[in-house]
Amino acid sequence: MTTDESEGYIEKYDDMFTEAIRLKSFQKWPFGDDAKCSAAKMAEAGFFHCPNETELDSVQCYVCFKELDGWDASDEPWAEHLSHSKICVFAKIGKPQKDLTAKEVFRIEMERKVNKNKRITAQLLYDFRKMSEEAEDFFVEMMEKTESERKKK
Numbered sequence: 174m175t176t177d178e179s180e181g182y183i184e185k186y187d188d189m190f191t192e193a194i195r196l197k198s199f200q201k202w203p204f205g206d207d208a209k210c211s212a213a214k215m216a217e218a219g220f221f222h223c224p225n226e227t228e229l230d231s232v233q234c235y236v237c238f239k240e241l242d243g244w245d246a247s248d249e250p251w252a253e254h255l256s257h258s259k260i261c262v263f264a265k266i267g268k269p270q271k272d273l274t275a276k277e278v279f280r281i282e283m284e285r286k287v288n289k290n291k292r293i294t295a296q297l298l299y300d301f302r303k304m305s306e307e308a309e310d311f312f313v314e315m316m317e318k319t320e321s322e323r324k325k326k
């Protein structure tokens with residue numbers, strides 16, 4: 174099991190609120206119904222499928238946004254979720270959607286909003302740093318150009 178934190182892709186999480194919608198994302202999931210990490214069990218444990226070119230079994234939690242891949246048929250989704258994301262309130266509560274109380278649903282949603290805002294902030298910081306670096310490169314280049322033109326005179 175390997176994990177990956179990546180930037181971006183913030184808006185798609187809002188669509189993954191229900192177990193039924195998450196389950197639909199698993200149409201190309203490489204494990205069958207007899208695996209412990211079946212599509213239904215994965216969706217129940219808060220994950221949606223987000224395969225990429227290198228990791229066909231990459232999934233992400235809609236609450237804590239943890240990404241996990243490298244699944245094995247004997248991996249138990251709830252246990253993997255909690256062991257790789259101990260702060261996730263959804264994994265800590267550890268119940269299928271149908272068994273959640275109104276209070277728990279509210280708590281999960283509040284936590285998801287906090288996590289989402291953290292990710293948005295991280296993305297903005299990342300973009301800002303990149304912009305600053307580009308501005309610095311541009312500035313240094315201009316300085317060098319000015320300097321070399323000054324020497325020509």
Ligand SMILES: [Zn+2]
Nearest residue numbers: 234236237261
């Ligand atoms: Zn989580």
